Amino acid sequence: MSTALAEVYLARHGETEWSVSGRHTGRRDIPLTEAGQGNARRLGQRLQGIAFDSVWTSPLARARQTCQLAGFGQRATIDPDLMEMDYGQYEGLLMEEIRRQRPGWDPFRDGCPGGESVSQITARADRVVARLRAVPQGRVLLFSHKHFLQFLAVRWIDLAGEHGRRLYLSTAALSILGYNHGADDPVIRLWNDDRHVEA
Secondary structure, three states: OOOOOOEEEEEEOOOEHHHHHOOOOOOOOOOEOHHHHHHHHHHHHHHOOOOOOEEEEOOOHHHHHHHHHOOOOOOEEEOHHHOOOOOHHHOOOOHHHHHHHOOOOOHHHHOOOOOOOHHHHHHHHHHHHHHHHOOOOOEEEEEEOHHHHHHHHHHHOOOOHHHHHHOOOOOOOEEEEEEOOOOOOEEEEEEEEOOOOOO
16 A cells, blocks of 8 residues: 555544434435434544544535534535535435335436436546545545445446445444555545444
8 A cells, every 4th residue: 555645534424313214315404413423523533643634524514513523624625526415306205215106216326306316426426536636645534425425435446336335334434545556546445434433
């Protein structure tokens, strides 16, 4: 693993009422639960002592609140490309409710009626990947959302967005993107590490 190249730390926002219940939370501004706030603070403790050259956050409240409680709010730059997938007509629905309307629905393959298509969220992920790959060295910390981070991770390693469904991601979990032998060899170095999250 090259130590001269950038590392990208990915932080999913803390728990919300809708993440607990399994409701699809796209652009709705749902605040963190009390447990989610505690987990955001523990995420900050986990990251303590790591020097970050830049911090980026989704503009949505649950990501910004996680960023703030983790101790990075004053340094963070808001990046609209880090917002969660726009679920359109499926906002707030459970998977079983959606699949009653549309059997077999898969956001990584089918997109969302009235919201984002797979090509649109892939394009957003690709814009973020391009900006990250332009960072020559150092560490970048991103606060974002489940489905967007799944798309971002697979696009980082040059796979199609549909493969994101294979990467499970817990609330307040930490993941790291980086490189192996050089800038032409991007890898996922750590995924869904939630040891700091209280059950």
